[in-house]
Amino acid sequence: MPHNPISNVQHDVMHSLYMNHHNWLYTWIRRRLDNQFDAADLTQDTFLRIHAKQNVDLINEPKAYLATIAKGLVSHFYRRKSLEQTYLEYLAKQPENLAPSTENQFIILQTLEAIDALLNTLPGHVKEVFLMSQLEGKKYQQIADEMTLSLATVKRYMKQAYVHCFVLMENDFFE
Template identity: 80%
Template sequence: MPHNANLSVHHDVMHSLYINHHNWLYAWIRKRLDNQCDAADLTQDTFLRIHAKQNADTINEPKAYLATIAKGLVGHFYRRKSLEQAYLELLAEQPESFAISAESKSIILQTLEEIDALLSALPSNVKQVFLMSIIEGKKYQQIADEMNLSLATVKRYMKQAYVKCFILMESNFFE
């Protein structure tokens, strides 16, 4: 059956891709991570992403392609770590009366990670304006005053941020 034949071709291509490129990719990631276990995980994750896309046989320059995906994953990895650290530090600072259950903590962290990944693609002043509006609930005029921007600019930033988030929400943002 053609479908199975494709799968088996895909399997072979994946296999040789893995054999030929695993070692240098691991070393490449390792250099950027300083941690063996994490590097091994991210190396696997890079291959799994290609496997999931089922497009291994269309890759022309495997080294560049793998490195691009790995770079995205390493960036994402650091972003997650710094986010988790900031989050845990902040929780530790909270007064005891502000206690969050373990379940809520992990749900909040998960949501923060999703939103953080979306926002990371925005220029920093756009992100700042966006956070002031959607998180702090400030009026556009108030943001314009505080940031020393025109109202039109605030609106333009807001639109830019929304569109970017919508687009990222439907694609895989590491690619």
């Protein structure tokens, strides 16, 4: 089977990018995580994201590009850790006989991450109104009073959030 010269060029550029920037990126991420194992994982994930794009030879500012991708991964890492910690605290308060299996806990955590990602695509006030309604069980008027919004605005935000969630679900957001 003949080798594709384009893939060889991409491979060489990727190899060079990895060799020239891996140690720097690992150190940069480790300072933000203070954990060598997670830093190693996120460093690899950064390079995998770049490799998947297959446009490695178009990168003009490698450090800036790597840092941008790594920042997003570090941010996601902390969001996931916070979500996981909140879920584990919730589980610890539940009677032992109601605790889901380890497999179900994993599935629930993945679902919570998907919901969190979905909610993060909403504008800030819309997300806040939606969470106050759905998680805290507050009535629309109560939300309006607390956020100094009109009742019509709260209703509009809720409609926007529901439509947004519906559209994303229809587009297989959770798959």
